[in-house]
Amino acid sequence: MFFFMCPSLKEQIQALETQTIVHISCGKEHSLAVCNNGRVFSWGAGAFGQLGTGELKERLIPKKVDGLSKYKIIQVACGNYHSIALAKDGRVFSWGQNTHGQLGLGKEVTNQAGPQQISALDGIPLAQVAAGGSQSFALSLSGVVYGWGKNNAHQLGLSQADPKEQIFKPHSIAALRKLDVIYVSCGDEHTAVLTQNGSVFTFGDDSAGQLGRSSSALKTGPEKLDSVEGPVSHLVCGSYHTVCISASGQLISFGRGPQQQHNGSGPSSSKSDGRRCFNISALVSPNELLGVRVKRIFAGPYVTFATVLRTQDSAYANTPTSMETLPKISLMDRALMEKWLLATAESVTRQTAKREIEAIFSSSPCLAASFLKPRSAMETGCCVAVDLQKAREMLEELATRDWIAGRIFSSLLDNLIPALPLNSPHQEALSSFLLLPECCAALEAPKMHHLAIPFAKAVNGLSKRSLDILEKCWSFLPASHLDRIVQMLKKVVLSQLPCYPYYPACQVLLPLLEVLKKLYKVNKRANCKLPLSNFYIDEIRQIINPFADLARWHVWVEAMKLGKEDNCPISLCCFPFVYNPLTKMEIFDYESYNLQEIVKANACDTLVRNRLLRKGELPKLPVFPLRVRRKNLVEDTLRKLSQVEDISLKMQLLIEFEGEMPGHETGGVLFEFFSYVFEEMVQPDYGMFMCCEQNSPIWFPSRPSVEKNKYLFFGILLGLSMFNRVTAYVPFPLAAFKKLLGKKPTLDDLKELSPVLGRSLQAVLDYKHDDFETSHELTYSISWDNVDVDLIPNGSSVAVNNSNKKEFVNKYVDYVFNKSVEGIFQEFKRGFYKVLDERMVAFFEPQELMDVAIGNANYDWELYEKNTMYWGIYSETHPTVRMFWKVFHELTLADKKGFLLFVLGSDRVPVVGMDSLKLTIHSHKSLSEEHMPEAQICFHLLLLPPYSTTGKLKEKLLQAIENNRGFGKQL
Template sequence: MRVYDTRDAPPPPERVQQPLLHSMDFQNADASGPSGGPDITHQTQICEAPGHVKIDQSRLQKWLKIKSGTKKQKLTRSEISQAFSCCFCLIDSFRRNSDEPAAGRPMRVDMKAVRETFEKIHKKEWITRLVDESLQKLITTLLSPAVPEEALEILLILPECHVLHQEDNVLKMIFPLAGAISSLSGPSMNLLRSWWSDLKKPFLQMPIKMFTDAVAFILTSRPELTCWMGHVICVLRHLYQVNKMAASCVPAQMFHIAEIGSVDTIQNVYNWRTWQQNRFLLNVDGKIKVFKTAASIKMEPPLFPRFKVYVRRSHLMEDTFKNLEGAKAEDVKKLLQVEFIGEKDLKAEKWHLFHLISKELTKSESGMFWHNDLKTMIWFTAKVDKIKYFQLGLLCGIAMHNDHIINLPFPLALYKKLLDLRPTLSDLKELDSTLVNSLQDILDYGGDVENDFGLNFVINWDGISVPLVEDGENQMVTNDNCQEFVDAYVDYVFNVSVKDHFEEFERGIYMVCDPDVIDIFEPKELMEFMAGNAAYEWDKLKKNAVYEGVYHAKHKVIIMFWNLFDKMSSSQRKRFLLFVTGSERVPSLGMESIKMKIVPVYMLTEDQLPEALNCHKMLNLPMYRTLGQLEERLLRAIGCADQRPGQEA
């Protein structure tokens, strides 16, 4: 069994030791004074200029009234420069009036006042330019030596300034600022993290956006600077960890950097394993591209570049599993090639095997799974030889490795287990909602559980009566131990009863797929990557369609086609989706990721049917003259010839 870090608490980032700018030395980041506390002897380096300029409302209004090019502007420049190049001037300008004792160092910055001030300043171009110049000087002083604890609040103020969100300042300000933060001593970092966790959502978003935008800028515009991103990602990891525990946490998507999803970025600019290790920065598209990059590396043509599978339709399950018997790891990682025996005229598509085998496997007659009462979900059963589940894991791994969906209706609990996360009572609801309601009633019961329910620590699952604890027949469920009973019930269903069988299934998947790459996904993301989803947003299929040749959105044949499609039943549309894409399920990136290409075909015969190239999502649509022709030929092509549009199968 693999061991993973927990997702709710990623390991703390290691301190980055690479040089940042001008060979800056961060070795003094943990320097402390004689008392063992933070070194504050360098306060004068943070605020070198004489005088102290506090930005109060009267001074701010005076600045805002001054016009560019006037004598008053020249006299005011030094005042503004002093205020924004001095760390303690800025902090003092936004100190909240408070009688709270200093013990514990509560955050004293009025973030609302900070935002309002910077928004007003941003409207004055000449002041903004001066602020830009001044803050560059200020940020430089934060690096040498370590940031004194008294100056830490400046790290809350700076992300609110608009100039730090400009691309031109990534190199001049964001890198040095990230270097200063990532090099904080342990106590200082903990203090800053506690302040971040106290920020309201709109203010916590600002440092997150500032640093994620910086990463995106480097990846898209300045790839030669990628080597400097260590500090930026280090800070983002701190923010991500804080956000998990923050009272006003921002959505995890705020950390996603779409630019990481480019293949060139993953393969060339930054080693793809860096993104695997910082999975919280990846959106689903980026995670899938990381997976495909890892898969393509393993698929690089060896001496025999194909893993060939030969099956008969009449013995699909038997032949599929026979092909997997004794398969070697180096074989199953090759590009898959499928051949249907006895069908020489059919060039077998890989998707066809996964579509057919998933339907066969999930039939009750296959005996492969336990089915819930509604026949909507499947789970492992001890009645099946565990080697079959190893082969099933191989099959699922091969499907993902070859970028194909295999629609096996496992609950989310399966994908949690693959990611070493423990399923809960809510996960059991997918298998049996009535059972979960009963268990919840026991937990919520206000009366005498033992006398009113009369339960002991024995359950019946998969046709077998089993004790949940030693001597469970003689241990009654009471008010004191009912939580233990429910936890044991859930643990038995998802873990104890299927331990050997799940481990074989997991072994099969990881014989094909890299565990570290699978681990970048969240459970729901992994489920949709393997099995697709049921978010059938048909309007997006139409919206994203592209046309070739004489076809266009207002062409007569195209209008007839979409009118017919709109009248189709749900089952007919799914059959059409299968016809064009190779799966009845929607890809994990959603319907918008399907860009169907409709290509005109000049009919050679009156009976010519539409054809599809699944790998290119291409529909070759003959130029039918009437709606009747189009309807009859298309329904026949997708296997719904016996249904009229709107009829359910």
């Protein structure tokens, strides 16, 4: 190993004498030089294409690499027979030998005679490129190290148990991810990295001691170099040696030089001499170190150069040495932004600013580099590498200048978006997908719309692995930033809705809605960081007819069966999350009503046709008559359901009472019918359901005591109530509706079903102390529904501890909601979907379905009073009316709910809210204050006698509430 201290002998290369060289690199037999204008010159051996001239031959005189002429190159690195270049816009190019994958271009390439962009690194904001014998590295500004090429000696630092000997595409080095690497240097088959705190880690071949390790133990991964005292400021690798400078200027070297090589081609088989860590004094005469302080070092295969300072010079005596600053890719900082904002029209500064804006906003790496978070922020485990809040503030400030906004817009639209990386496995490469919505939102509406559509197309064009990464990043976003993307896309959807009636123009909505759908699913997986209402586009109802959209959806469903859905006009029903619950319910009710009317119309057509053909045959009655006895209402209902054809379930339901006038199809009768039947069937005495705790919801028993088909009939009844637009209360938990929609119940659902058990299991999860087993004494055996059950085979012998308690809780929840009720719940679900179209029901979220099916308890009694109408002698100011509302508001909640049951047939609030409950109070001349109030539930009408005192009114009203049922007895 030889060191030359600032050699005085040198010879200028005449072919480059007119160029200003700013960066050089040497391979085994070739060299590269970078000029200040970004041009690259190459010379030397070229048999493998390492010169990048397009020819596989040597060149003794430097020649410009024409394949890079369109780019300003800022860094180059040479391996033995290959070359790497980093451009100002963040692109990376490689050329030369690819026998071991060192070009990063894939297995298909052997020798590459001209520069080829490494697409696997597209979008990543890089700080450095480096090359060794047949391996290559790229270091990102965030500190992530990517390696590829030869790995026979583990010189790539991969942490795999059985790493491949060749890596053909850039691979993120997991073992280096948290080390905060700032510099990478490579030898022939070894690698050294320098971290922010001055530590050195080495890995790869150590046959010559080039890793500087004191132990001969075989470790394949990166290991910290402990033999160097104090922080290191810079390091370089030769083929088989490594040299470091400490921050104090001390030079440390280890490895060996060419005199120890066998045939000059590889590491010696004698490793004992090579494993010693040498101090510089062992290689250079001590007299040469007197008064010398090392400033910079450079290494070739078997040689090292150093520039020095004389320590007698007081100006430098106490100045710590530092690593040479590498040229950076283009990026925007606060100072550059201020310069742009202050640039006046027609000035040279503005012309320069336009070029700078275009350079940065045309490049994904440069855009990402402009808003990178500090490395310390990434150490906290945050998944998002860019500072979106900083981006929002700076972009909004830039957008105040029209000329800047216009330049940003054209650069993004024409250059950046078309070149977005769509198939990258690297998270950093996808930062632009997080920044683009901020760019769009900062610009005025027309520009935002023109950018959002190609952005959405790019998101939909991502490969599965890239999309998975992006969705993971979305899930880590703060709610405000996730909502920023959602609201931006909603605005653009709204702006394009006028195209809805026209095909194919309406298809412009498709990519936007597809991205919204992806965001919607991410938000749900992130436990609804955003309320689902943030995805509603309430204005849709004012622009398009949702019933016409439903017709489109039916066309799409039929086309999908034939595999021709791509040729169908878009239907918003394919993206039901944009509809609010009211619109969804209107669509659902319209579908039900339409199916009923179609049956009636078909019957009418059949009747007319038969008459024209002089046939006496009558069509089948286009309704579902349910003939029951009041005193045997439940039994008669179940008996009828066991006999009915499935087709009749999708007809209008009519309740007929034996011995009475037929044809009770009014809403009030249906409301009261379903309320009564459900209330009877959920009673404990009936035996169909269990109740874990007092006042908790009902659930399906693990050991049912009634026939299995009753659960089928119960499902049919719930489906019939929805199909006939009736809200009737069944005390099911949300978990029941999750399961109807194919969603998994969670511990939160168990907390609703059994608050005591739910809290206990939550306490199990929250317990962090080491004495878990002794303090809890739990096993995988539980007691549920008075039965001891093993959650796993031999569960009573398996103790629950801190490592498996999460699995235990998950299995507990799964048993309660799934395994224990599998058979009977499946019957209930089958009955439910005998009536309803499962695809239509899927429009709803579980809470929405629950609200539509059984209503809710979101009472607003002041609004109820405000919406009331008055007939006859009554008005808002009538004394009796004032007494009524005074008494009403003083009632208990139970009595108020009883009043709703009295006048409406149900005590639940429909999904549309209390605003839809419009009571009418009417006087009647036949009623005196000795009468109780009467109700006509079909019309939500209260017949209120003209009471003279508050006491009398309260007495009679409570009597009416207590006698609020007409079913089950003859009225």
